[in-house]
Amino acid sequence: MTTNPKEIQREGKGTAKLFDERSLAADYATLQPLLKQGLRVLDVGCGTGAISKDIARLIGPTGKVIGIDNTEYFIESGRKTYADTENLELHHADLYTYEPEEKFDLIVSARTFQWLSDPQRAVNKLKSLLQPGGTLSILDYNHEVLEWQPEPPVSMRKFYATFLRWRSDAGMDNRMADSLQELFKQAGLQDIEVLDANEVYKKGDANFEHKAGIWSSVAQMDQIVNEGYISNDDRLKAIEDYNNWISTHAQQMVMKLKEVRGTNN
Numbered sequence: 001m002t003t004n005p006k007e008i009q010r011e012g013k014g015t016a017k018l019f020d021e022r023s024l025a026a027d028y029a030t031l032q033p034l035l036k037q038g039l040r041v042l043d044v045g046c047g048t049g050a051i052s053k054d055i056a057r058l059i060g061p062t063g064k065v066i067g068i069d070n071t072e073y074f075i076e077s078g079r080k081t082y083a084d085t086e087n088l089e090l091h092h093a094d095l096y097t098y099e100p101e102e103k104f105d106l107i108v109s110a111r112t113f114q115w116l117s118d119p120q121r122a123v124n125k126l127k128s129l130l131q132p133g134g135t136l137s138i139l140d141y142n143h144e145v146l147e148w149q150p151e152p153p154v155s156m157r158k159f160y161a162t163f164l165r166w167r168s169d170a171g172m173d174n175r176m177a178d179s180l181q182e183l184f185k186q187a188g189l190q191d192i193e194v195l196d197a198n199e200v201y202k203k204g205d206a207n208f209e210h211k212a213g214i215w216s217s218v219a220q221m222d223q224i225v226n227e228g229y230i231s232n233d234d235r236l237k238a239i240e241d242y243n244n245w246i247s248t249h250a251q252q253m254v255m256k257l258k259e260v261r262g263t264n265n
């Protein structure tokens with residue numbers, strides 16, 4: 001990862017834009033039936049708050065959403081973009097050390113646990129921030145069962161396998177979606193439910209090239225090269241071959257996710 005402040009800001013801007021494209025309906029649809037008027041909601045790892053702002057609209061002016069993220073740039077960006085959502089507050093905070101003044105009816109977290117190296121501690125912490133009877137909902141990936149149709153070029157398959165190895169060596173769980181249920185049990189959460197929440201992108205969909213292109217964006221990170229996992233030439237070849245595959249042979253990509261929820265009885 002770069003240490004150049006200008007590059008950090010450029011990367012931050014690009015990622016903030018990606019997060020701003022997310023919505024509750026497209027990117028956390030299974031949560032919608034849980035959103036009742038007047039709820040107090042915490043969104044953990046909210047990015048810029050794009051999904052948090054949709055939650056705020058659904059729970060109405062008697063409810064409130066607090067979004068926290070430990071990347072300050074995303075919070076600053078979201079505060080400007082969603083300034084007119086009155087029942088949304090965004091705070092720069094780390095989930096492990098966050099000490100809010102109030103407890104929550106509902107705590108949600110999308111695509112954040114995949115980055116944590118101590119997810120059990122995180123689930124325990126979030127449970128401690130719930131009201132009695134409150135619900136914890138976590139949405140995350142199993143990166144090991146991603147489906148591409150047809151198979152993408154060898155260079156990208158090699159990059160992807162290397163990316164997963166790099167993540168795993170750094171203590172991240174590539175199968176987080178399938179680990180959540182046990183983490184919830186260990187934390188003592190009750191009434192645990194597991195819902196399929198796969199993202200399916202098909203050729204012909206308006207956003208197909210953009211969504212399938214996520215792996216070209218991931219391959220832009222040079223950290224994996226700097227840490228000796230793959231050569232720069234192989235990384236650049238993966239990007240080139242994959243972009244070409246997307247515009248020619250690609251038919252479908254399915255990212256596998258689950259939403260797991262449980263209550264604090």
Ligand SMILES: C[S@@+](CC[C@H](N)C(=O)[O-])C[C@H]1O[C@@H](n2cnc3c(N)ncnc32)[C@H](O)[C@@H]1O
Binds near residue numbers: 095112
């Ligand atoms: C992939 S983004 C997900 C953003 C948003 N929830 C979504 O689904 O689009 C993961 C976010 O988790 C944040 N994050 C990672 N570790 C965190 C921690 N320990 N405390 C708070 N936020 C964290 C990152 O800064 C990042 O914005």
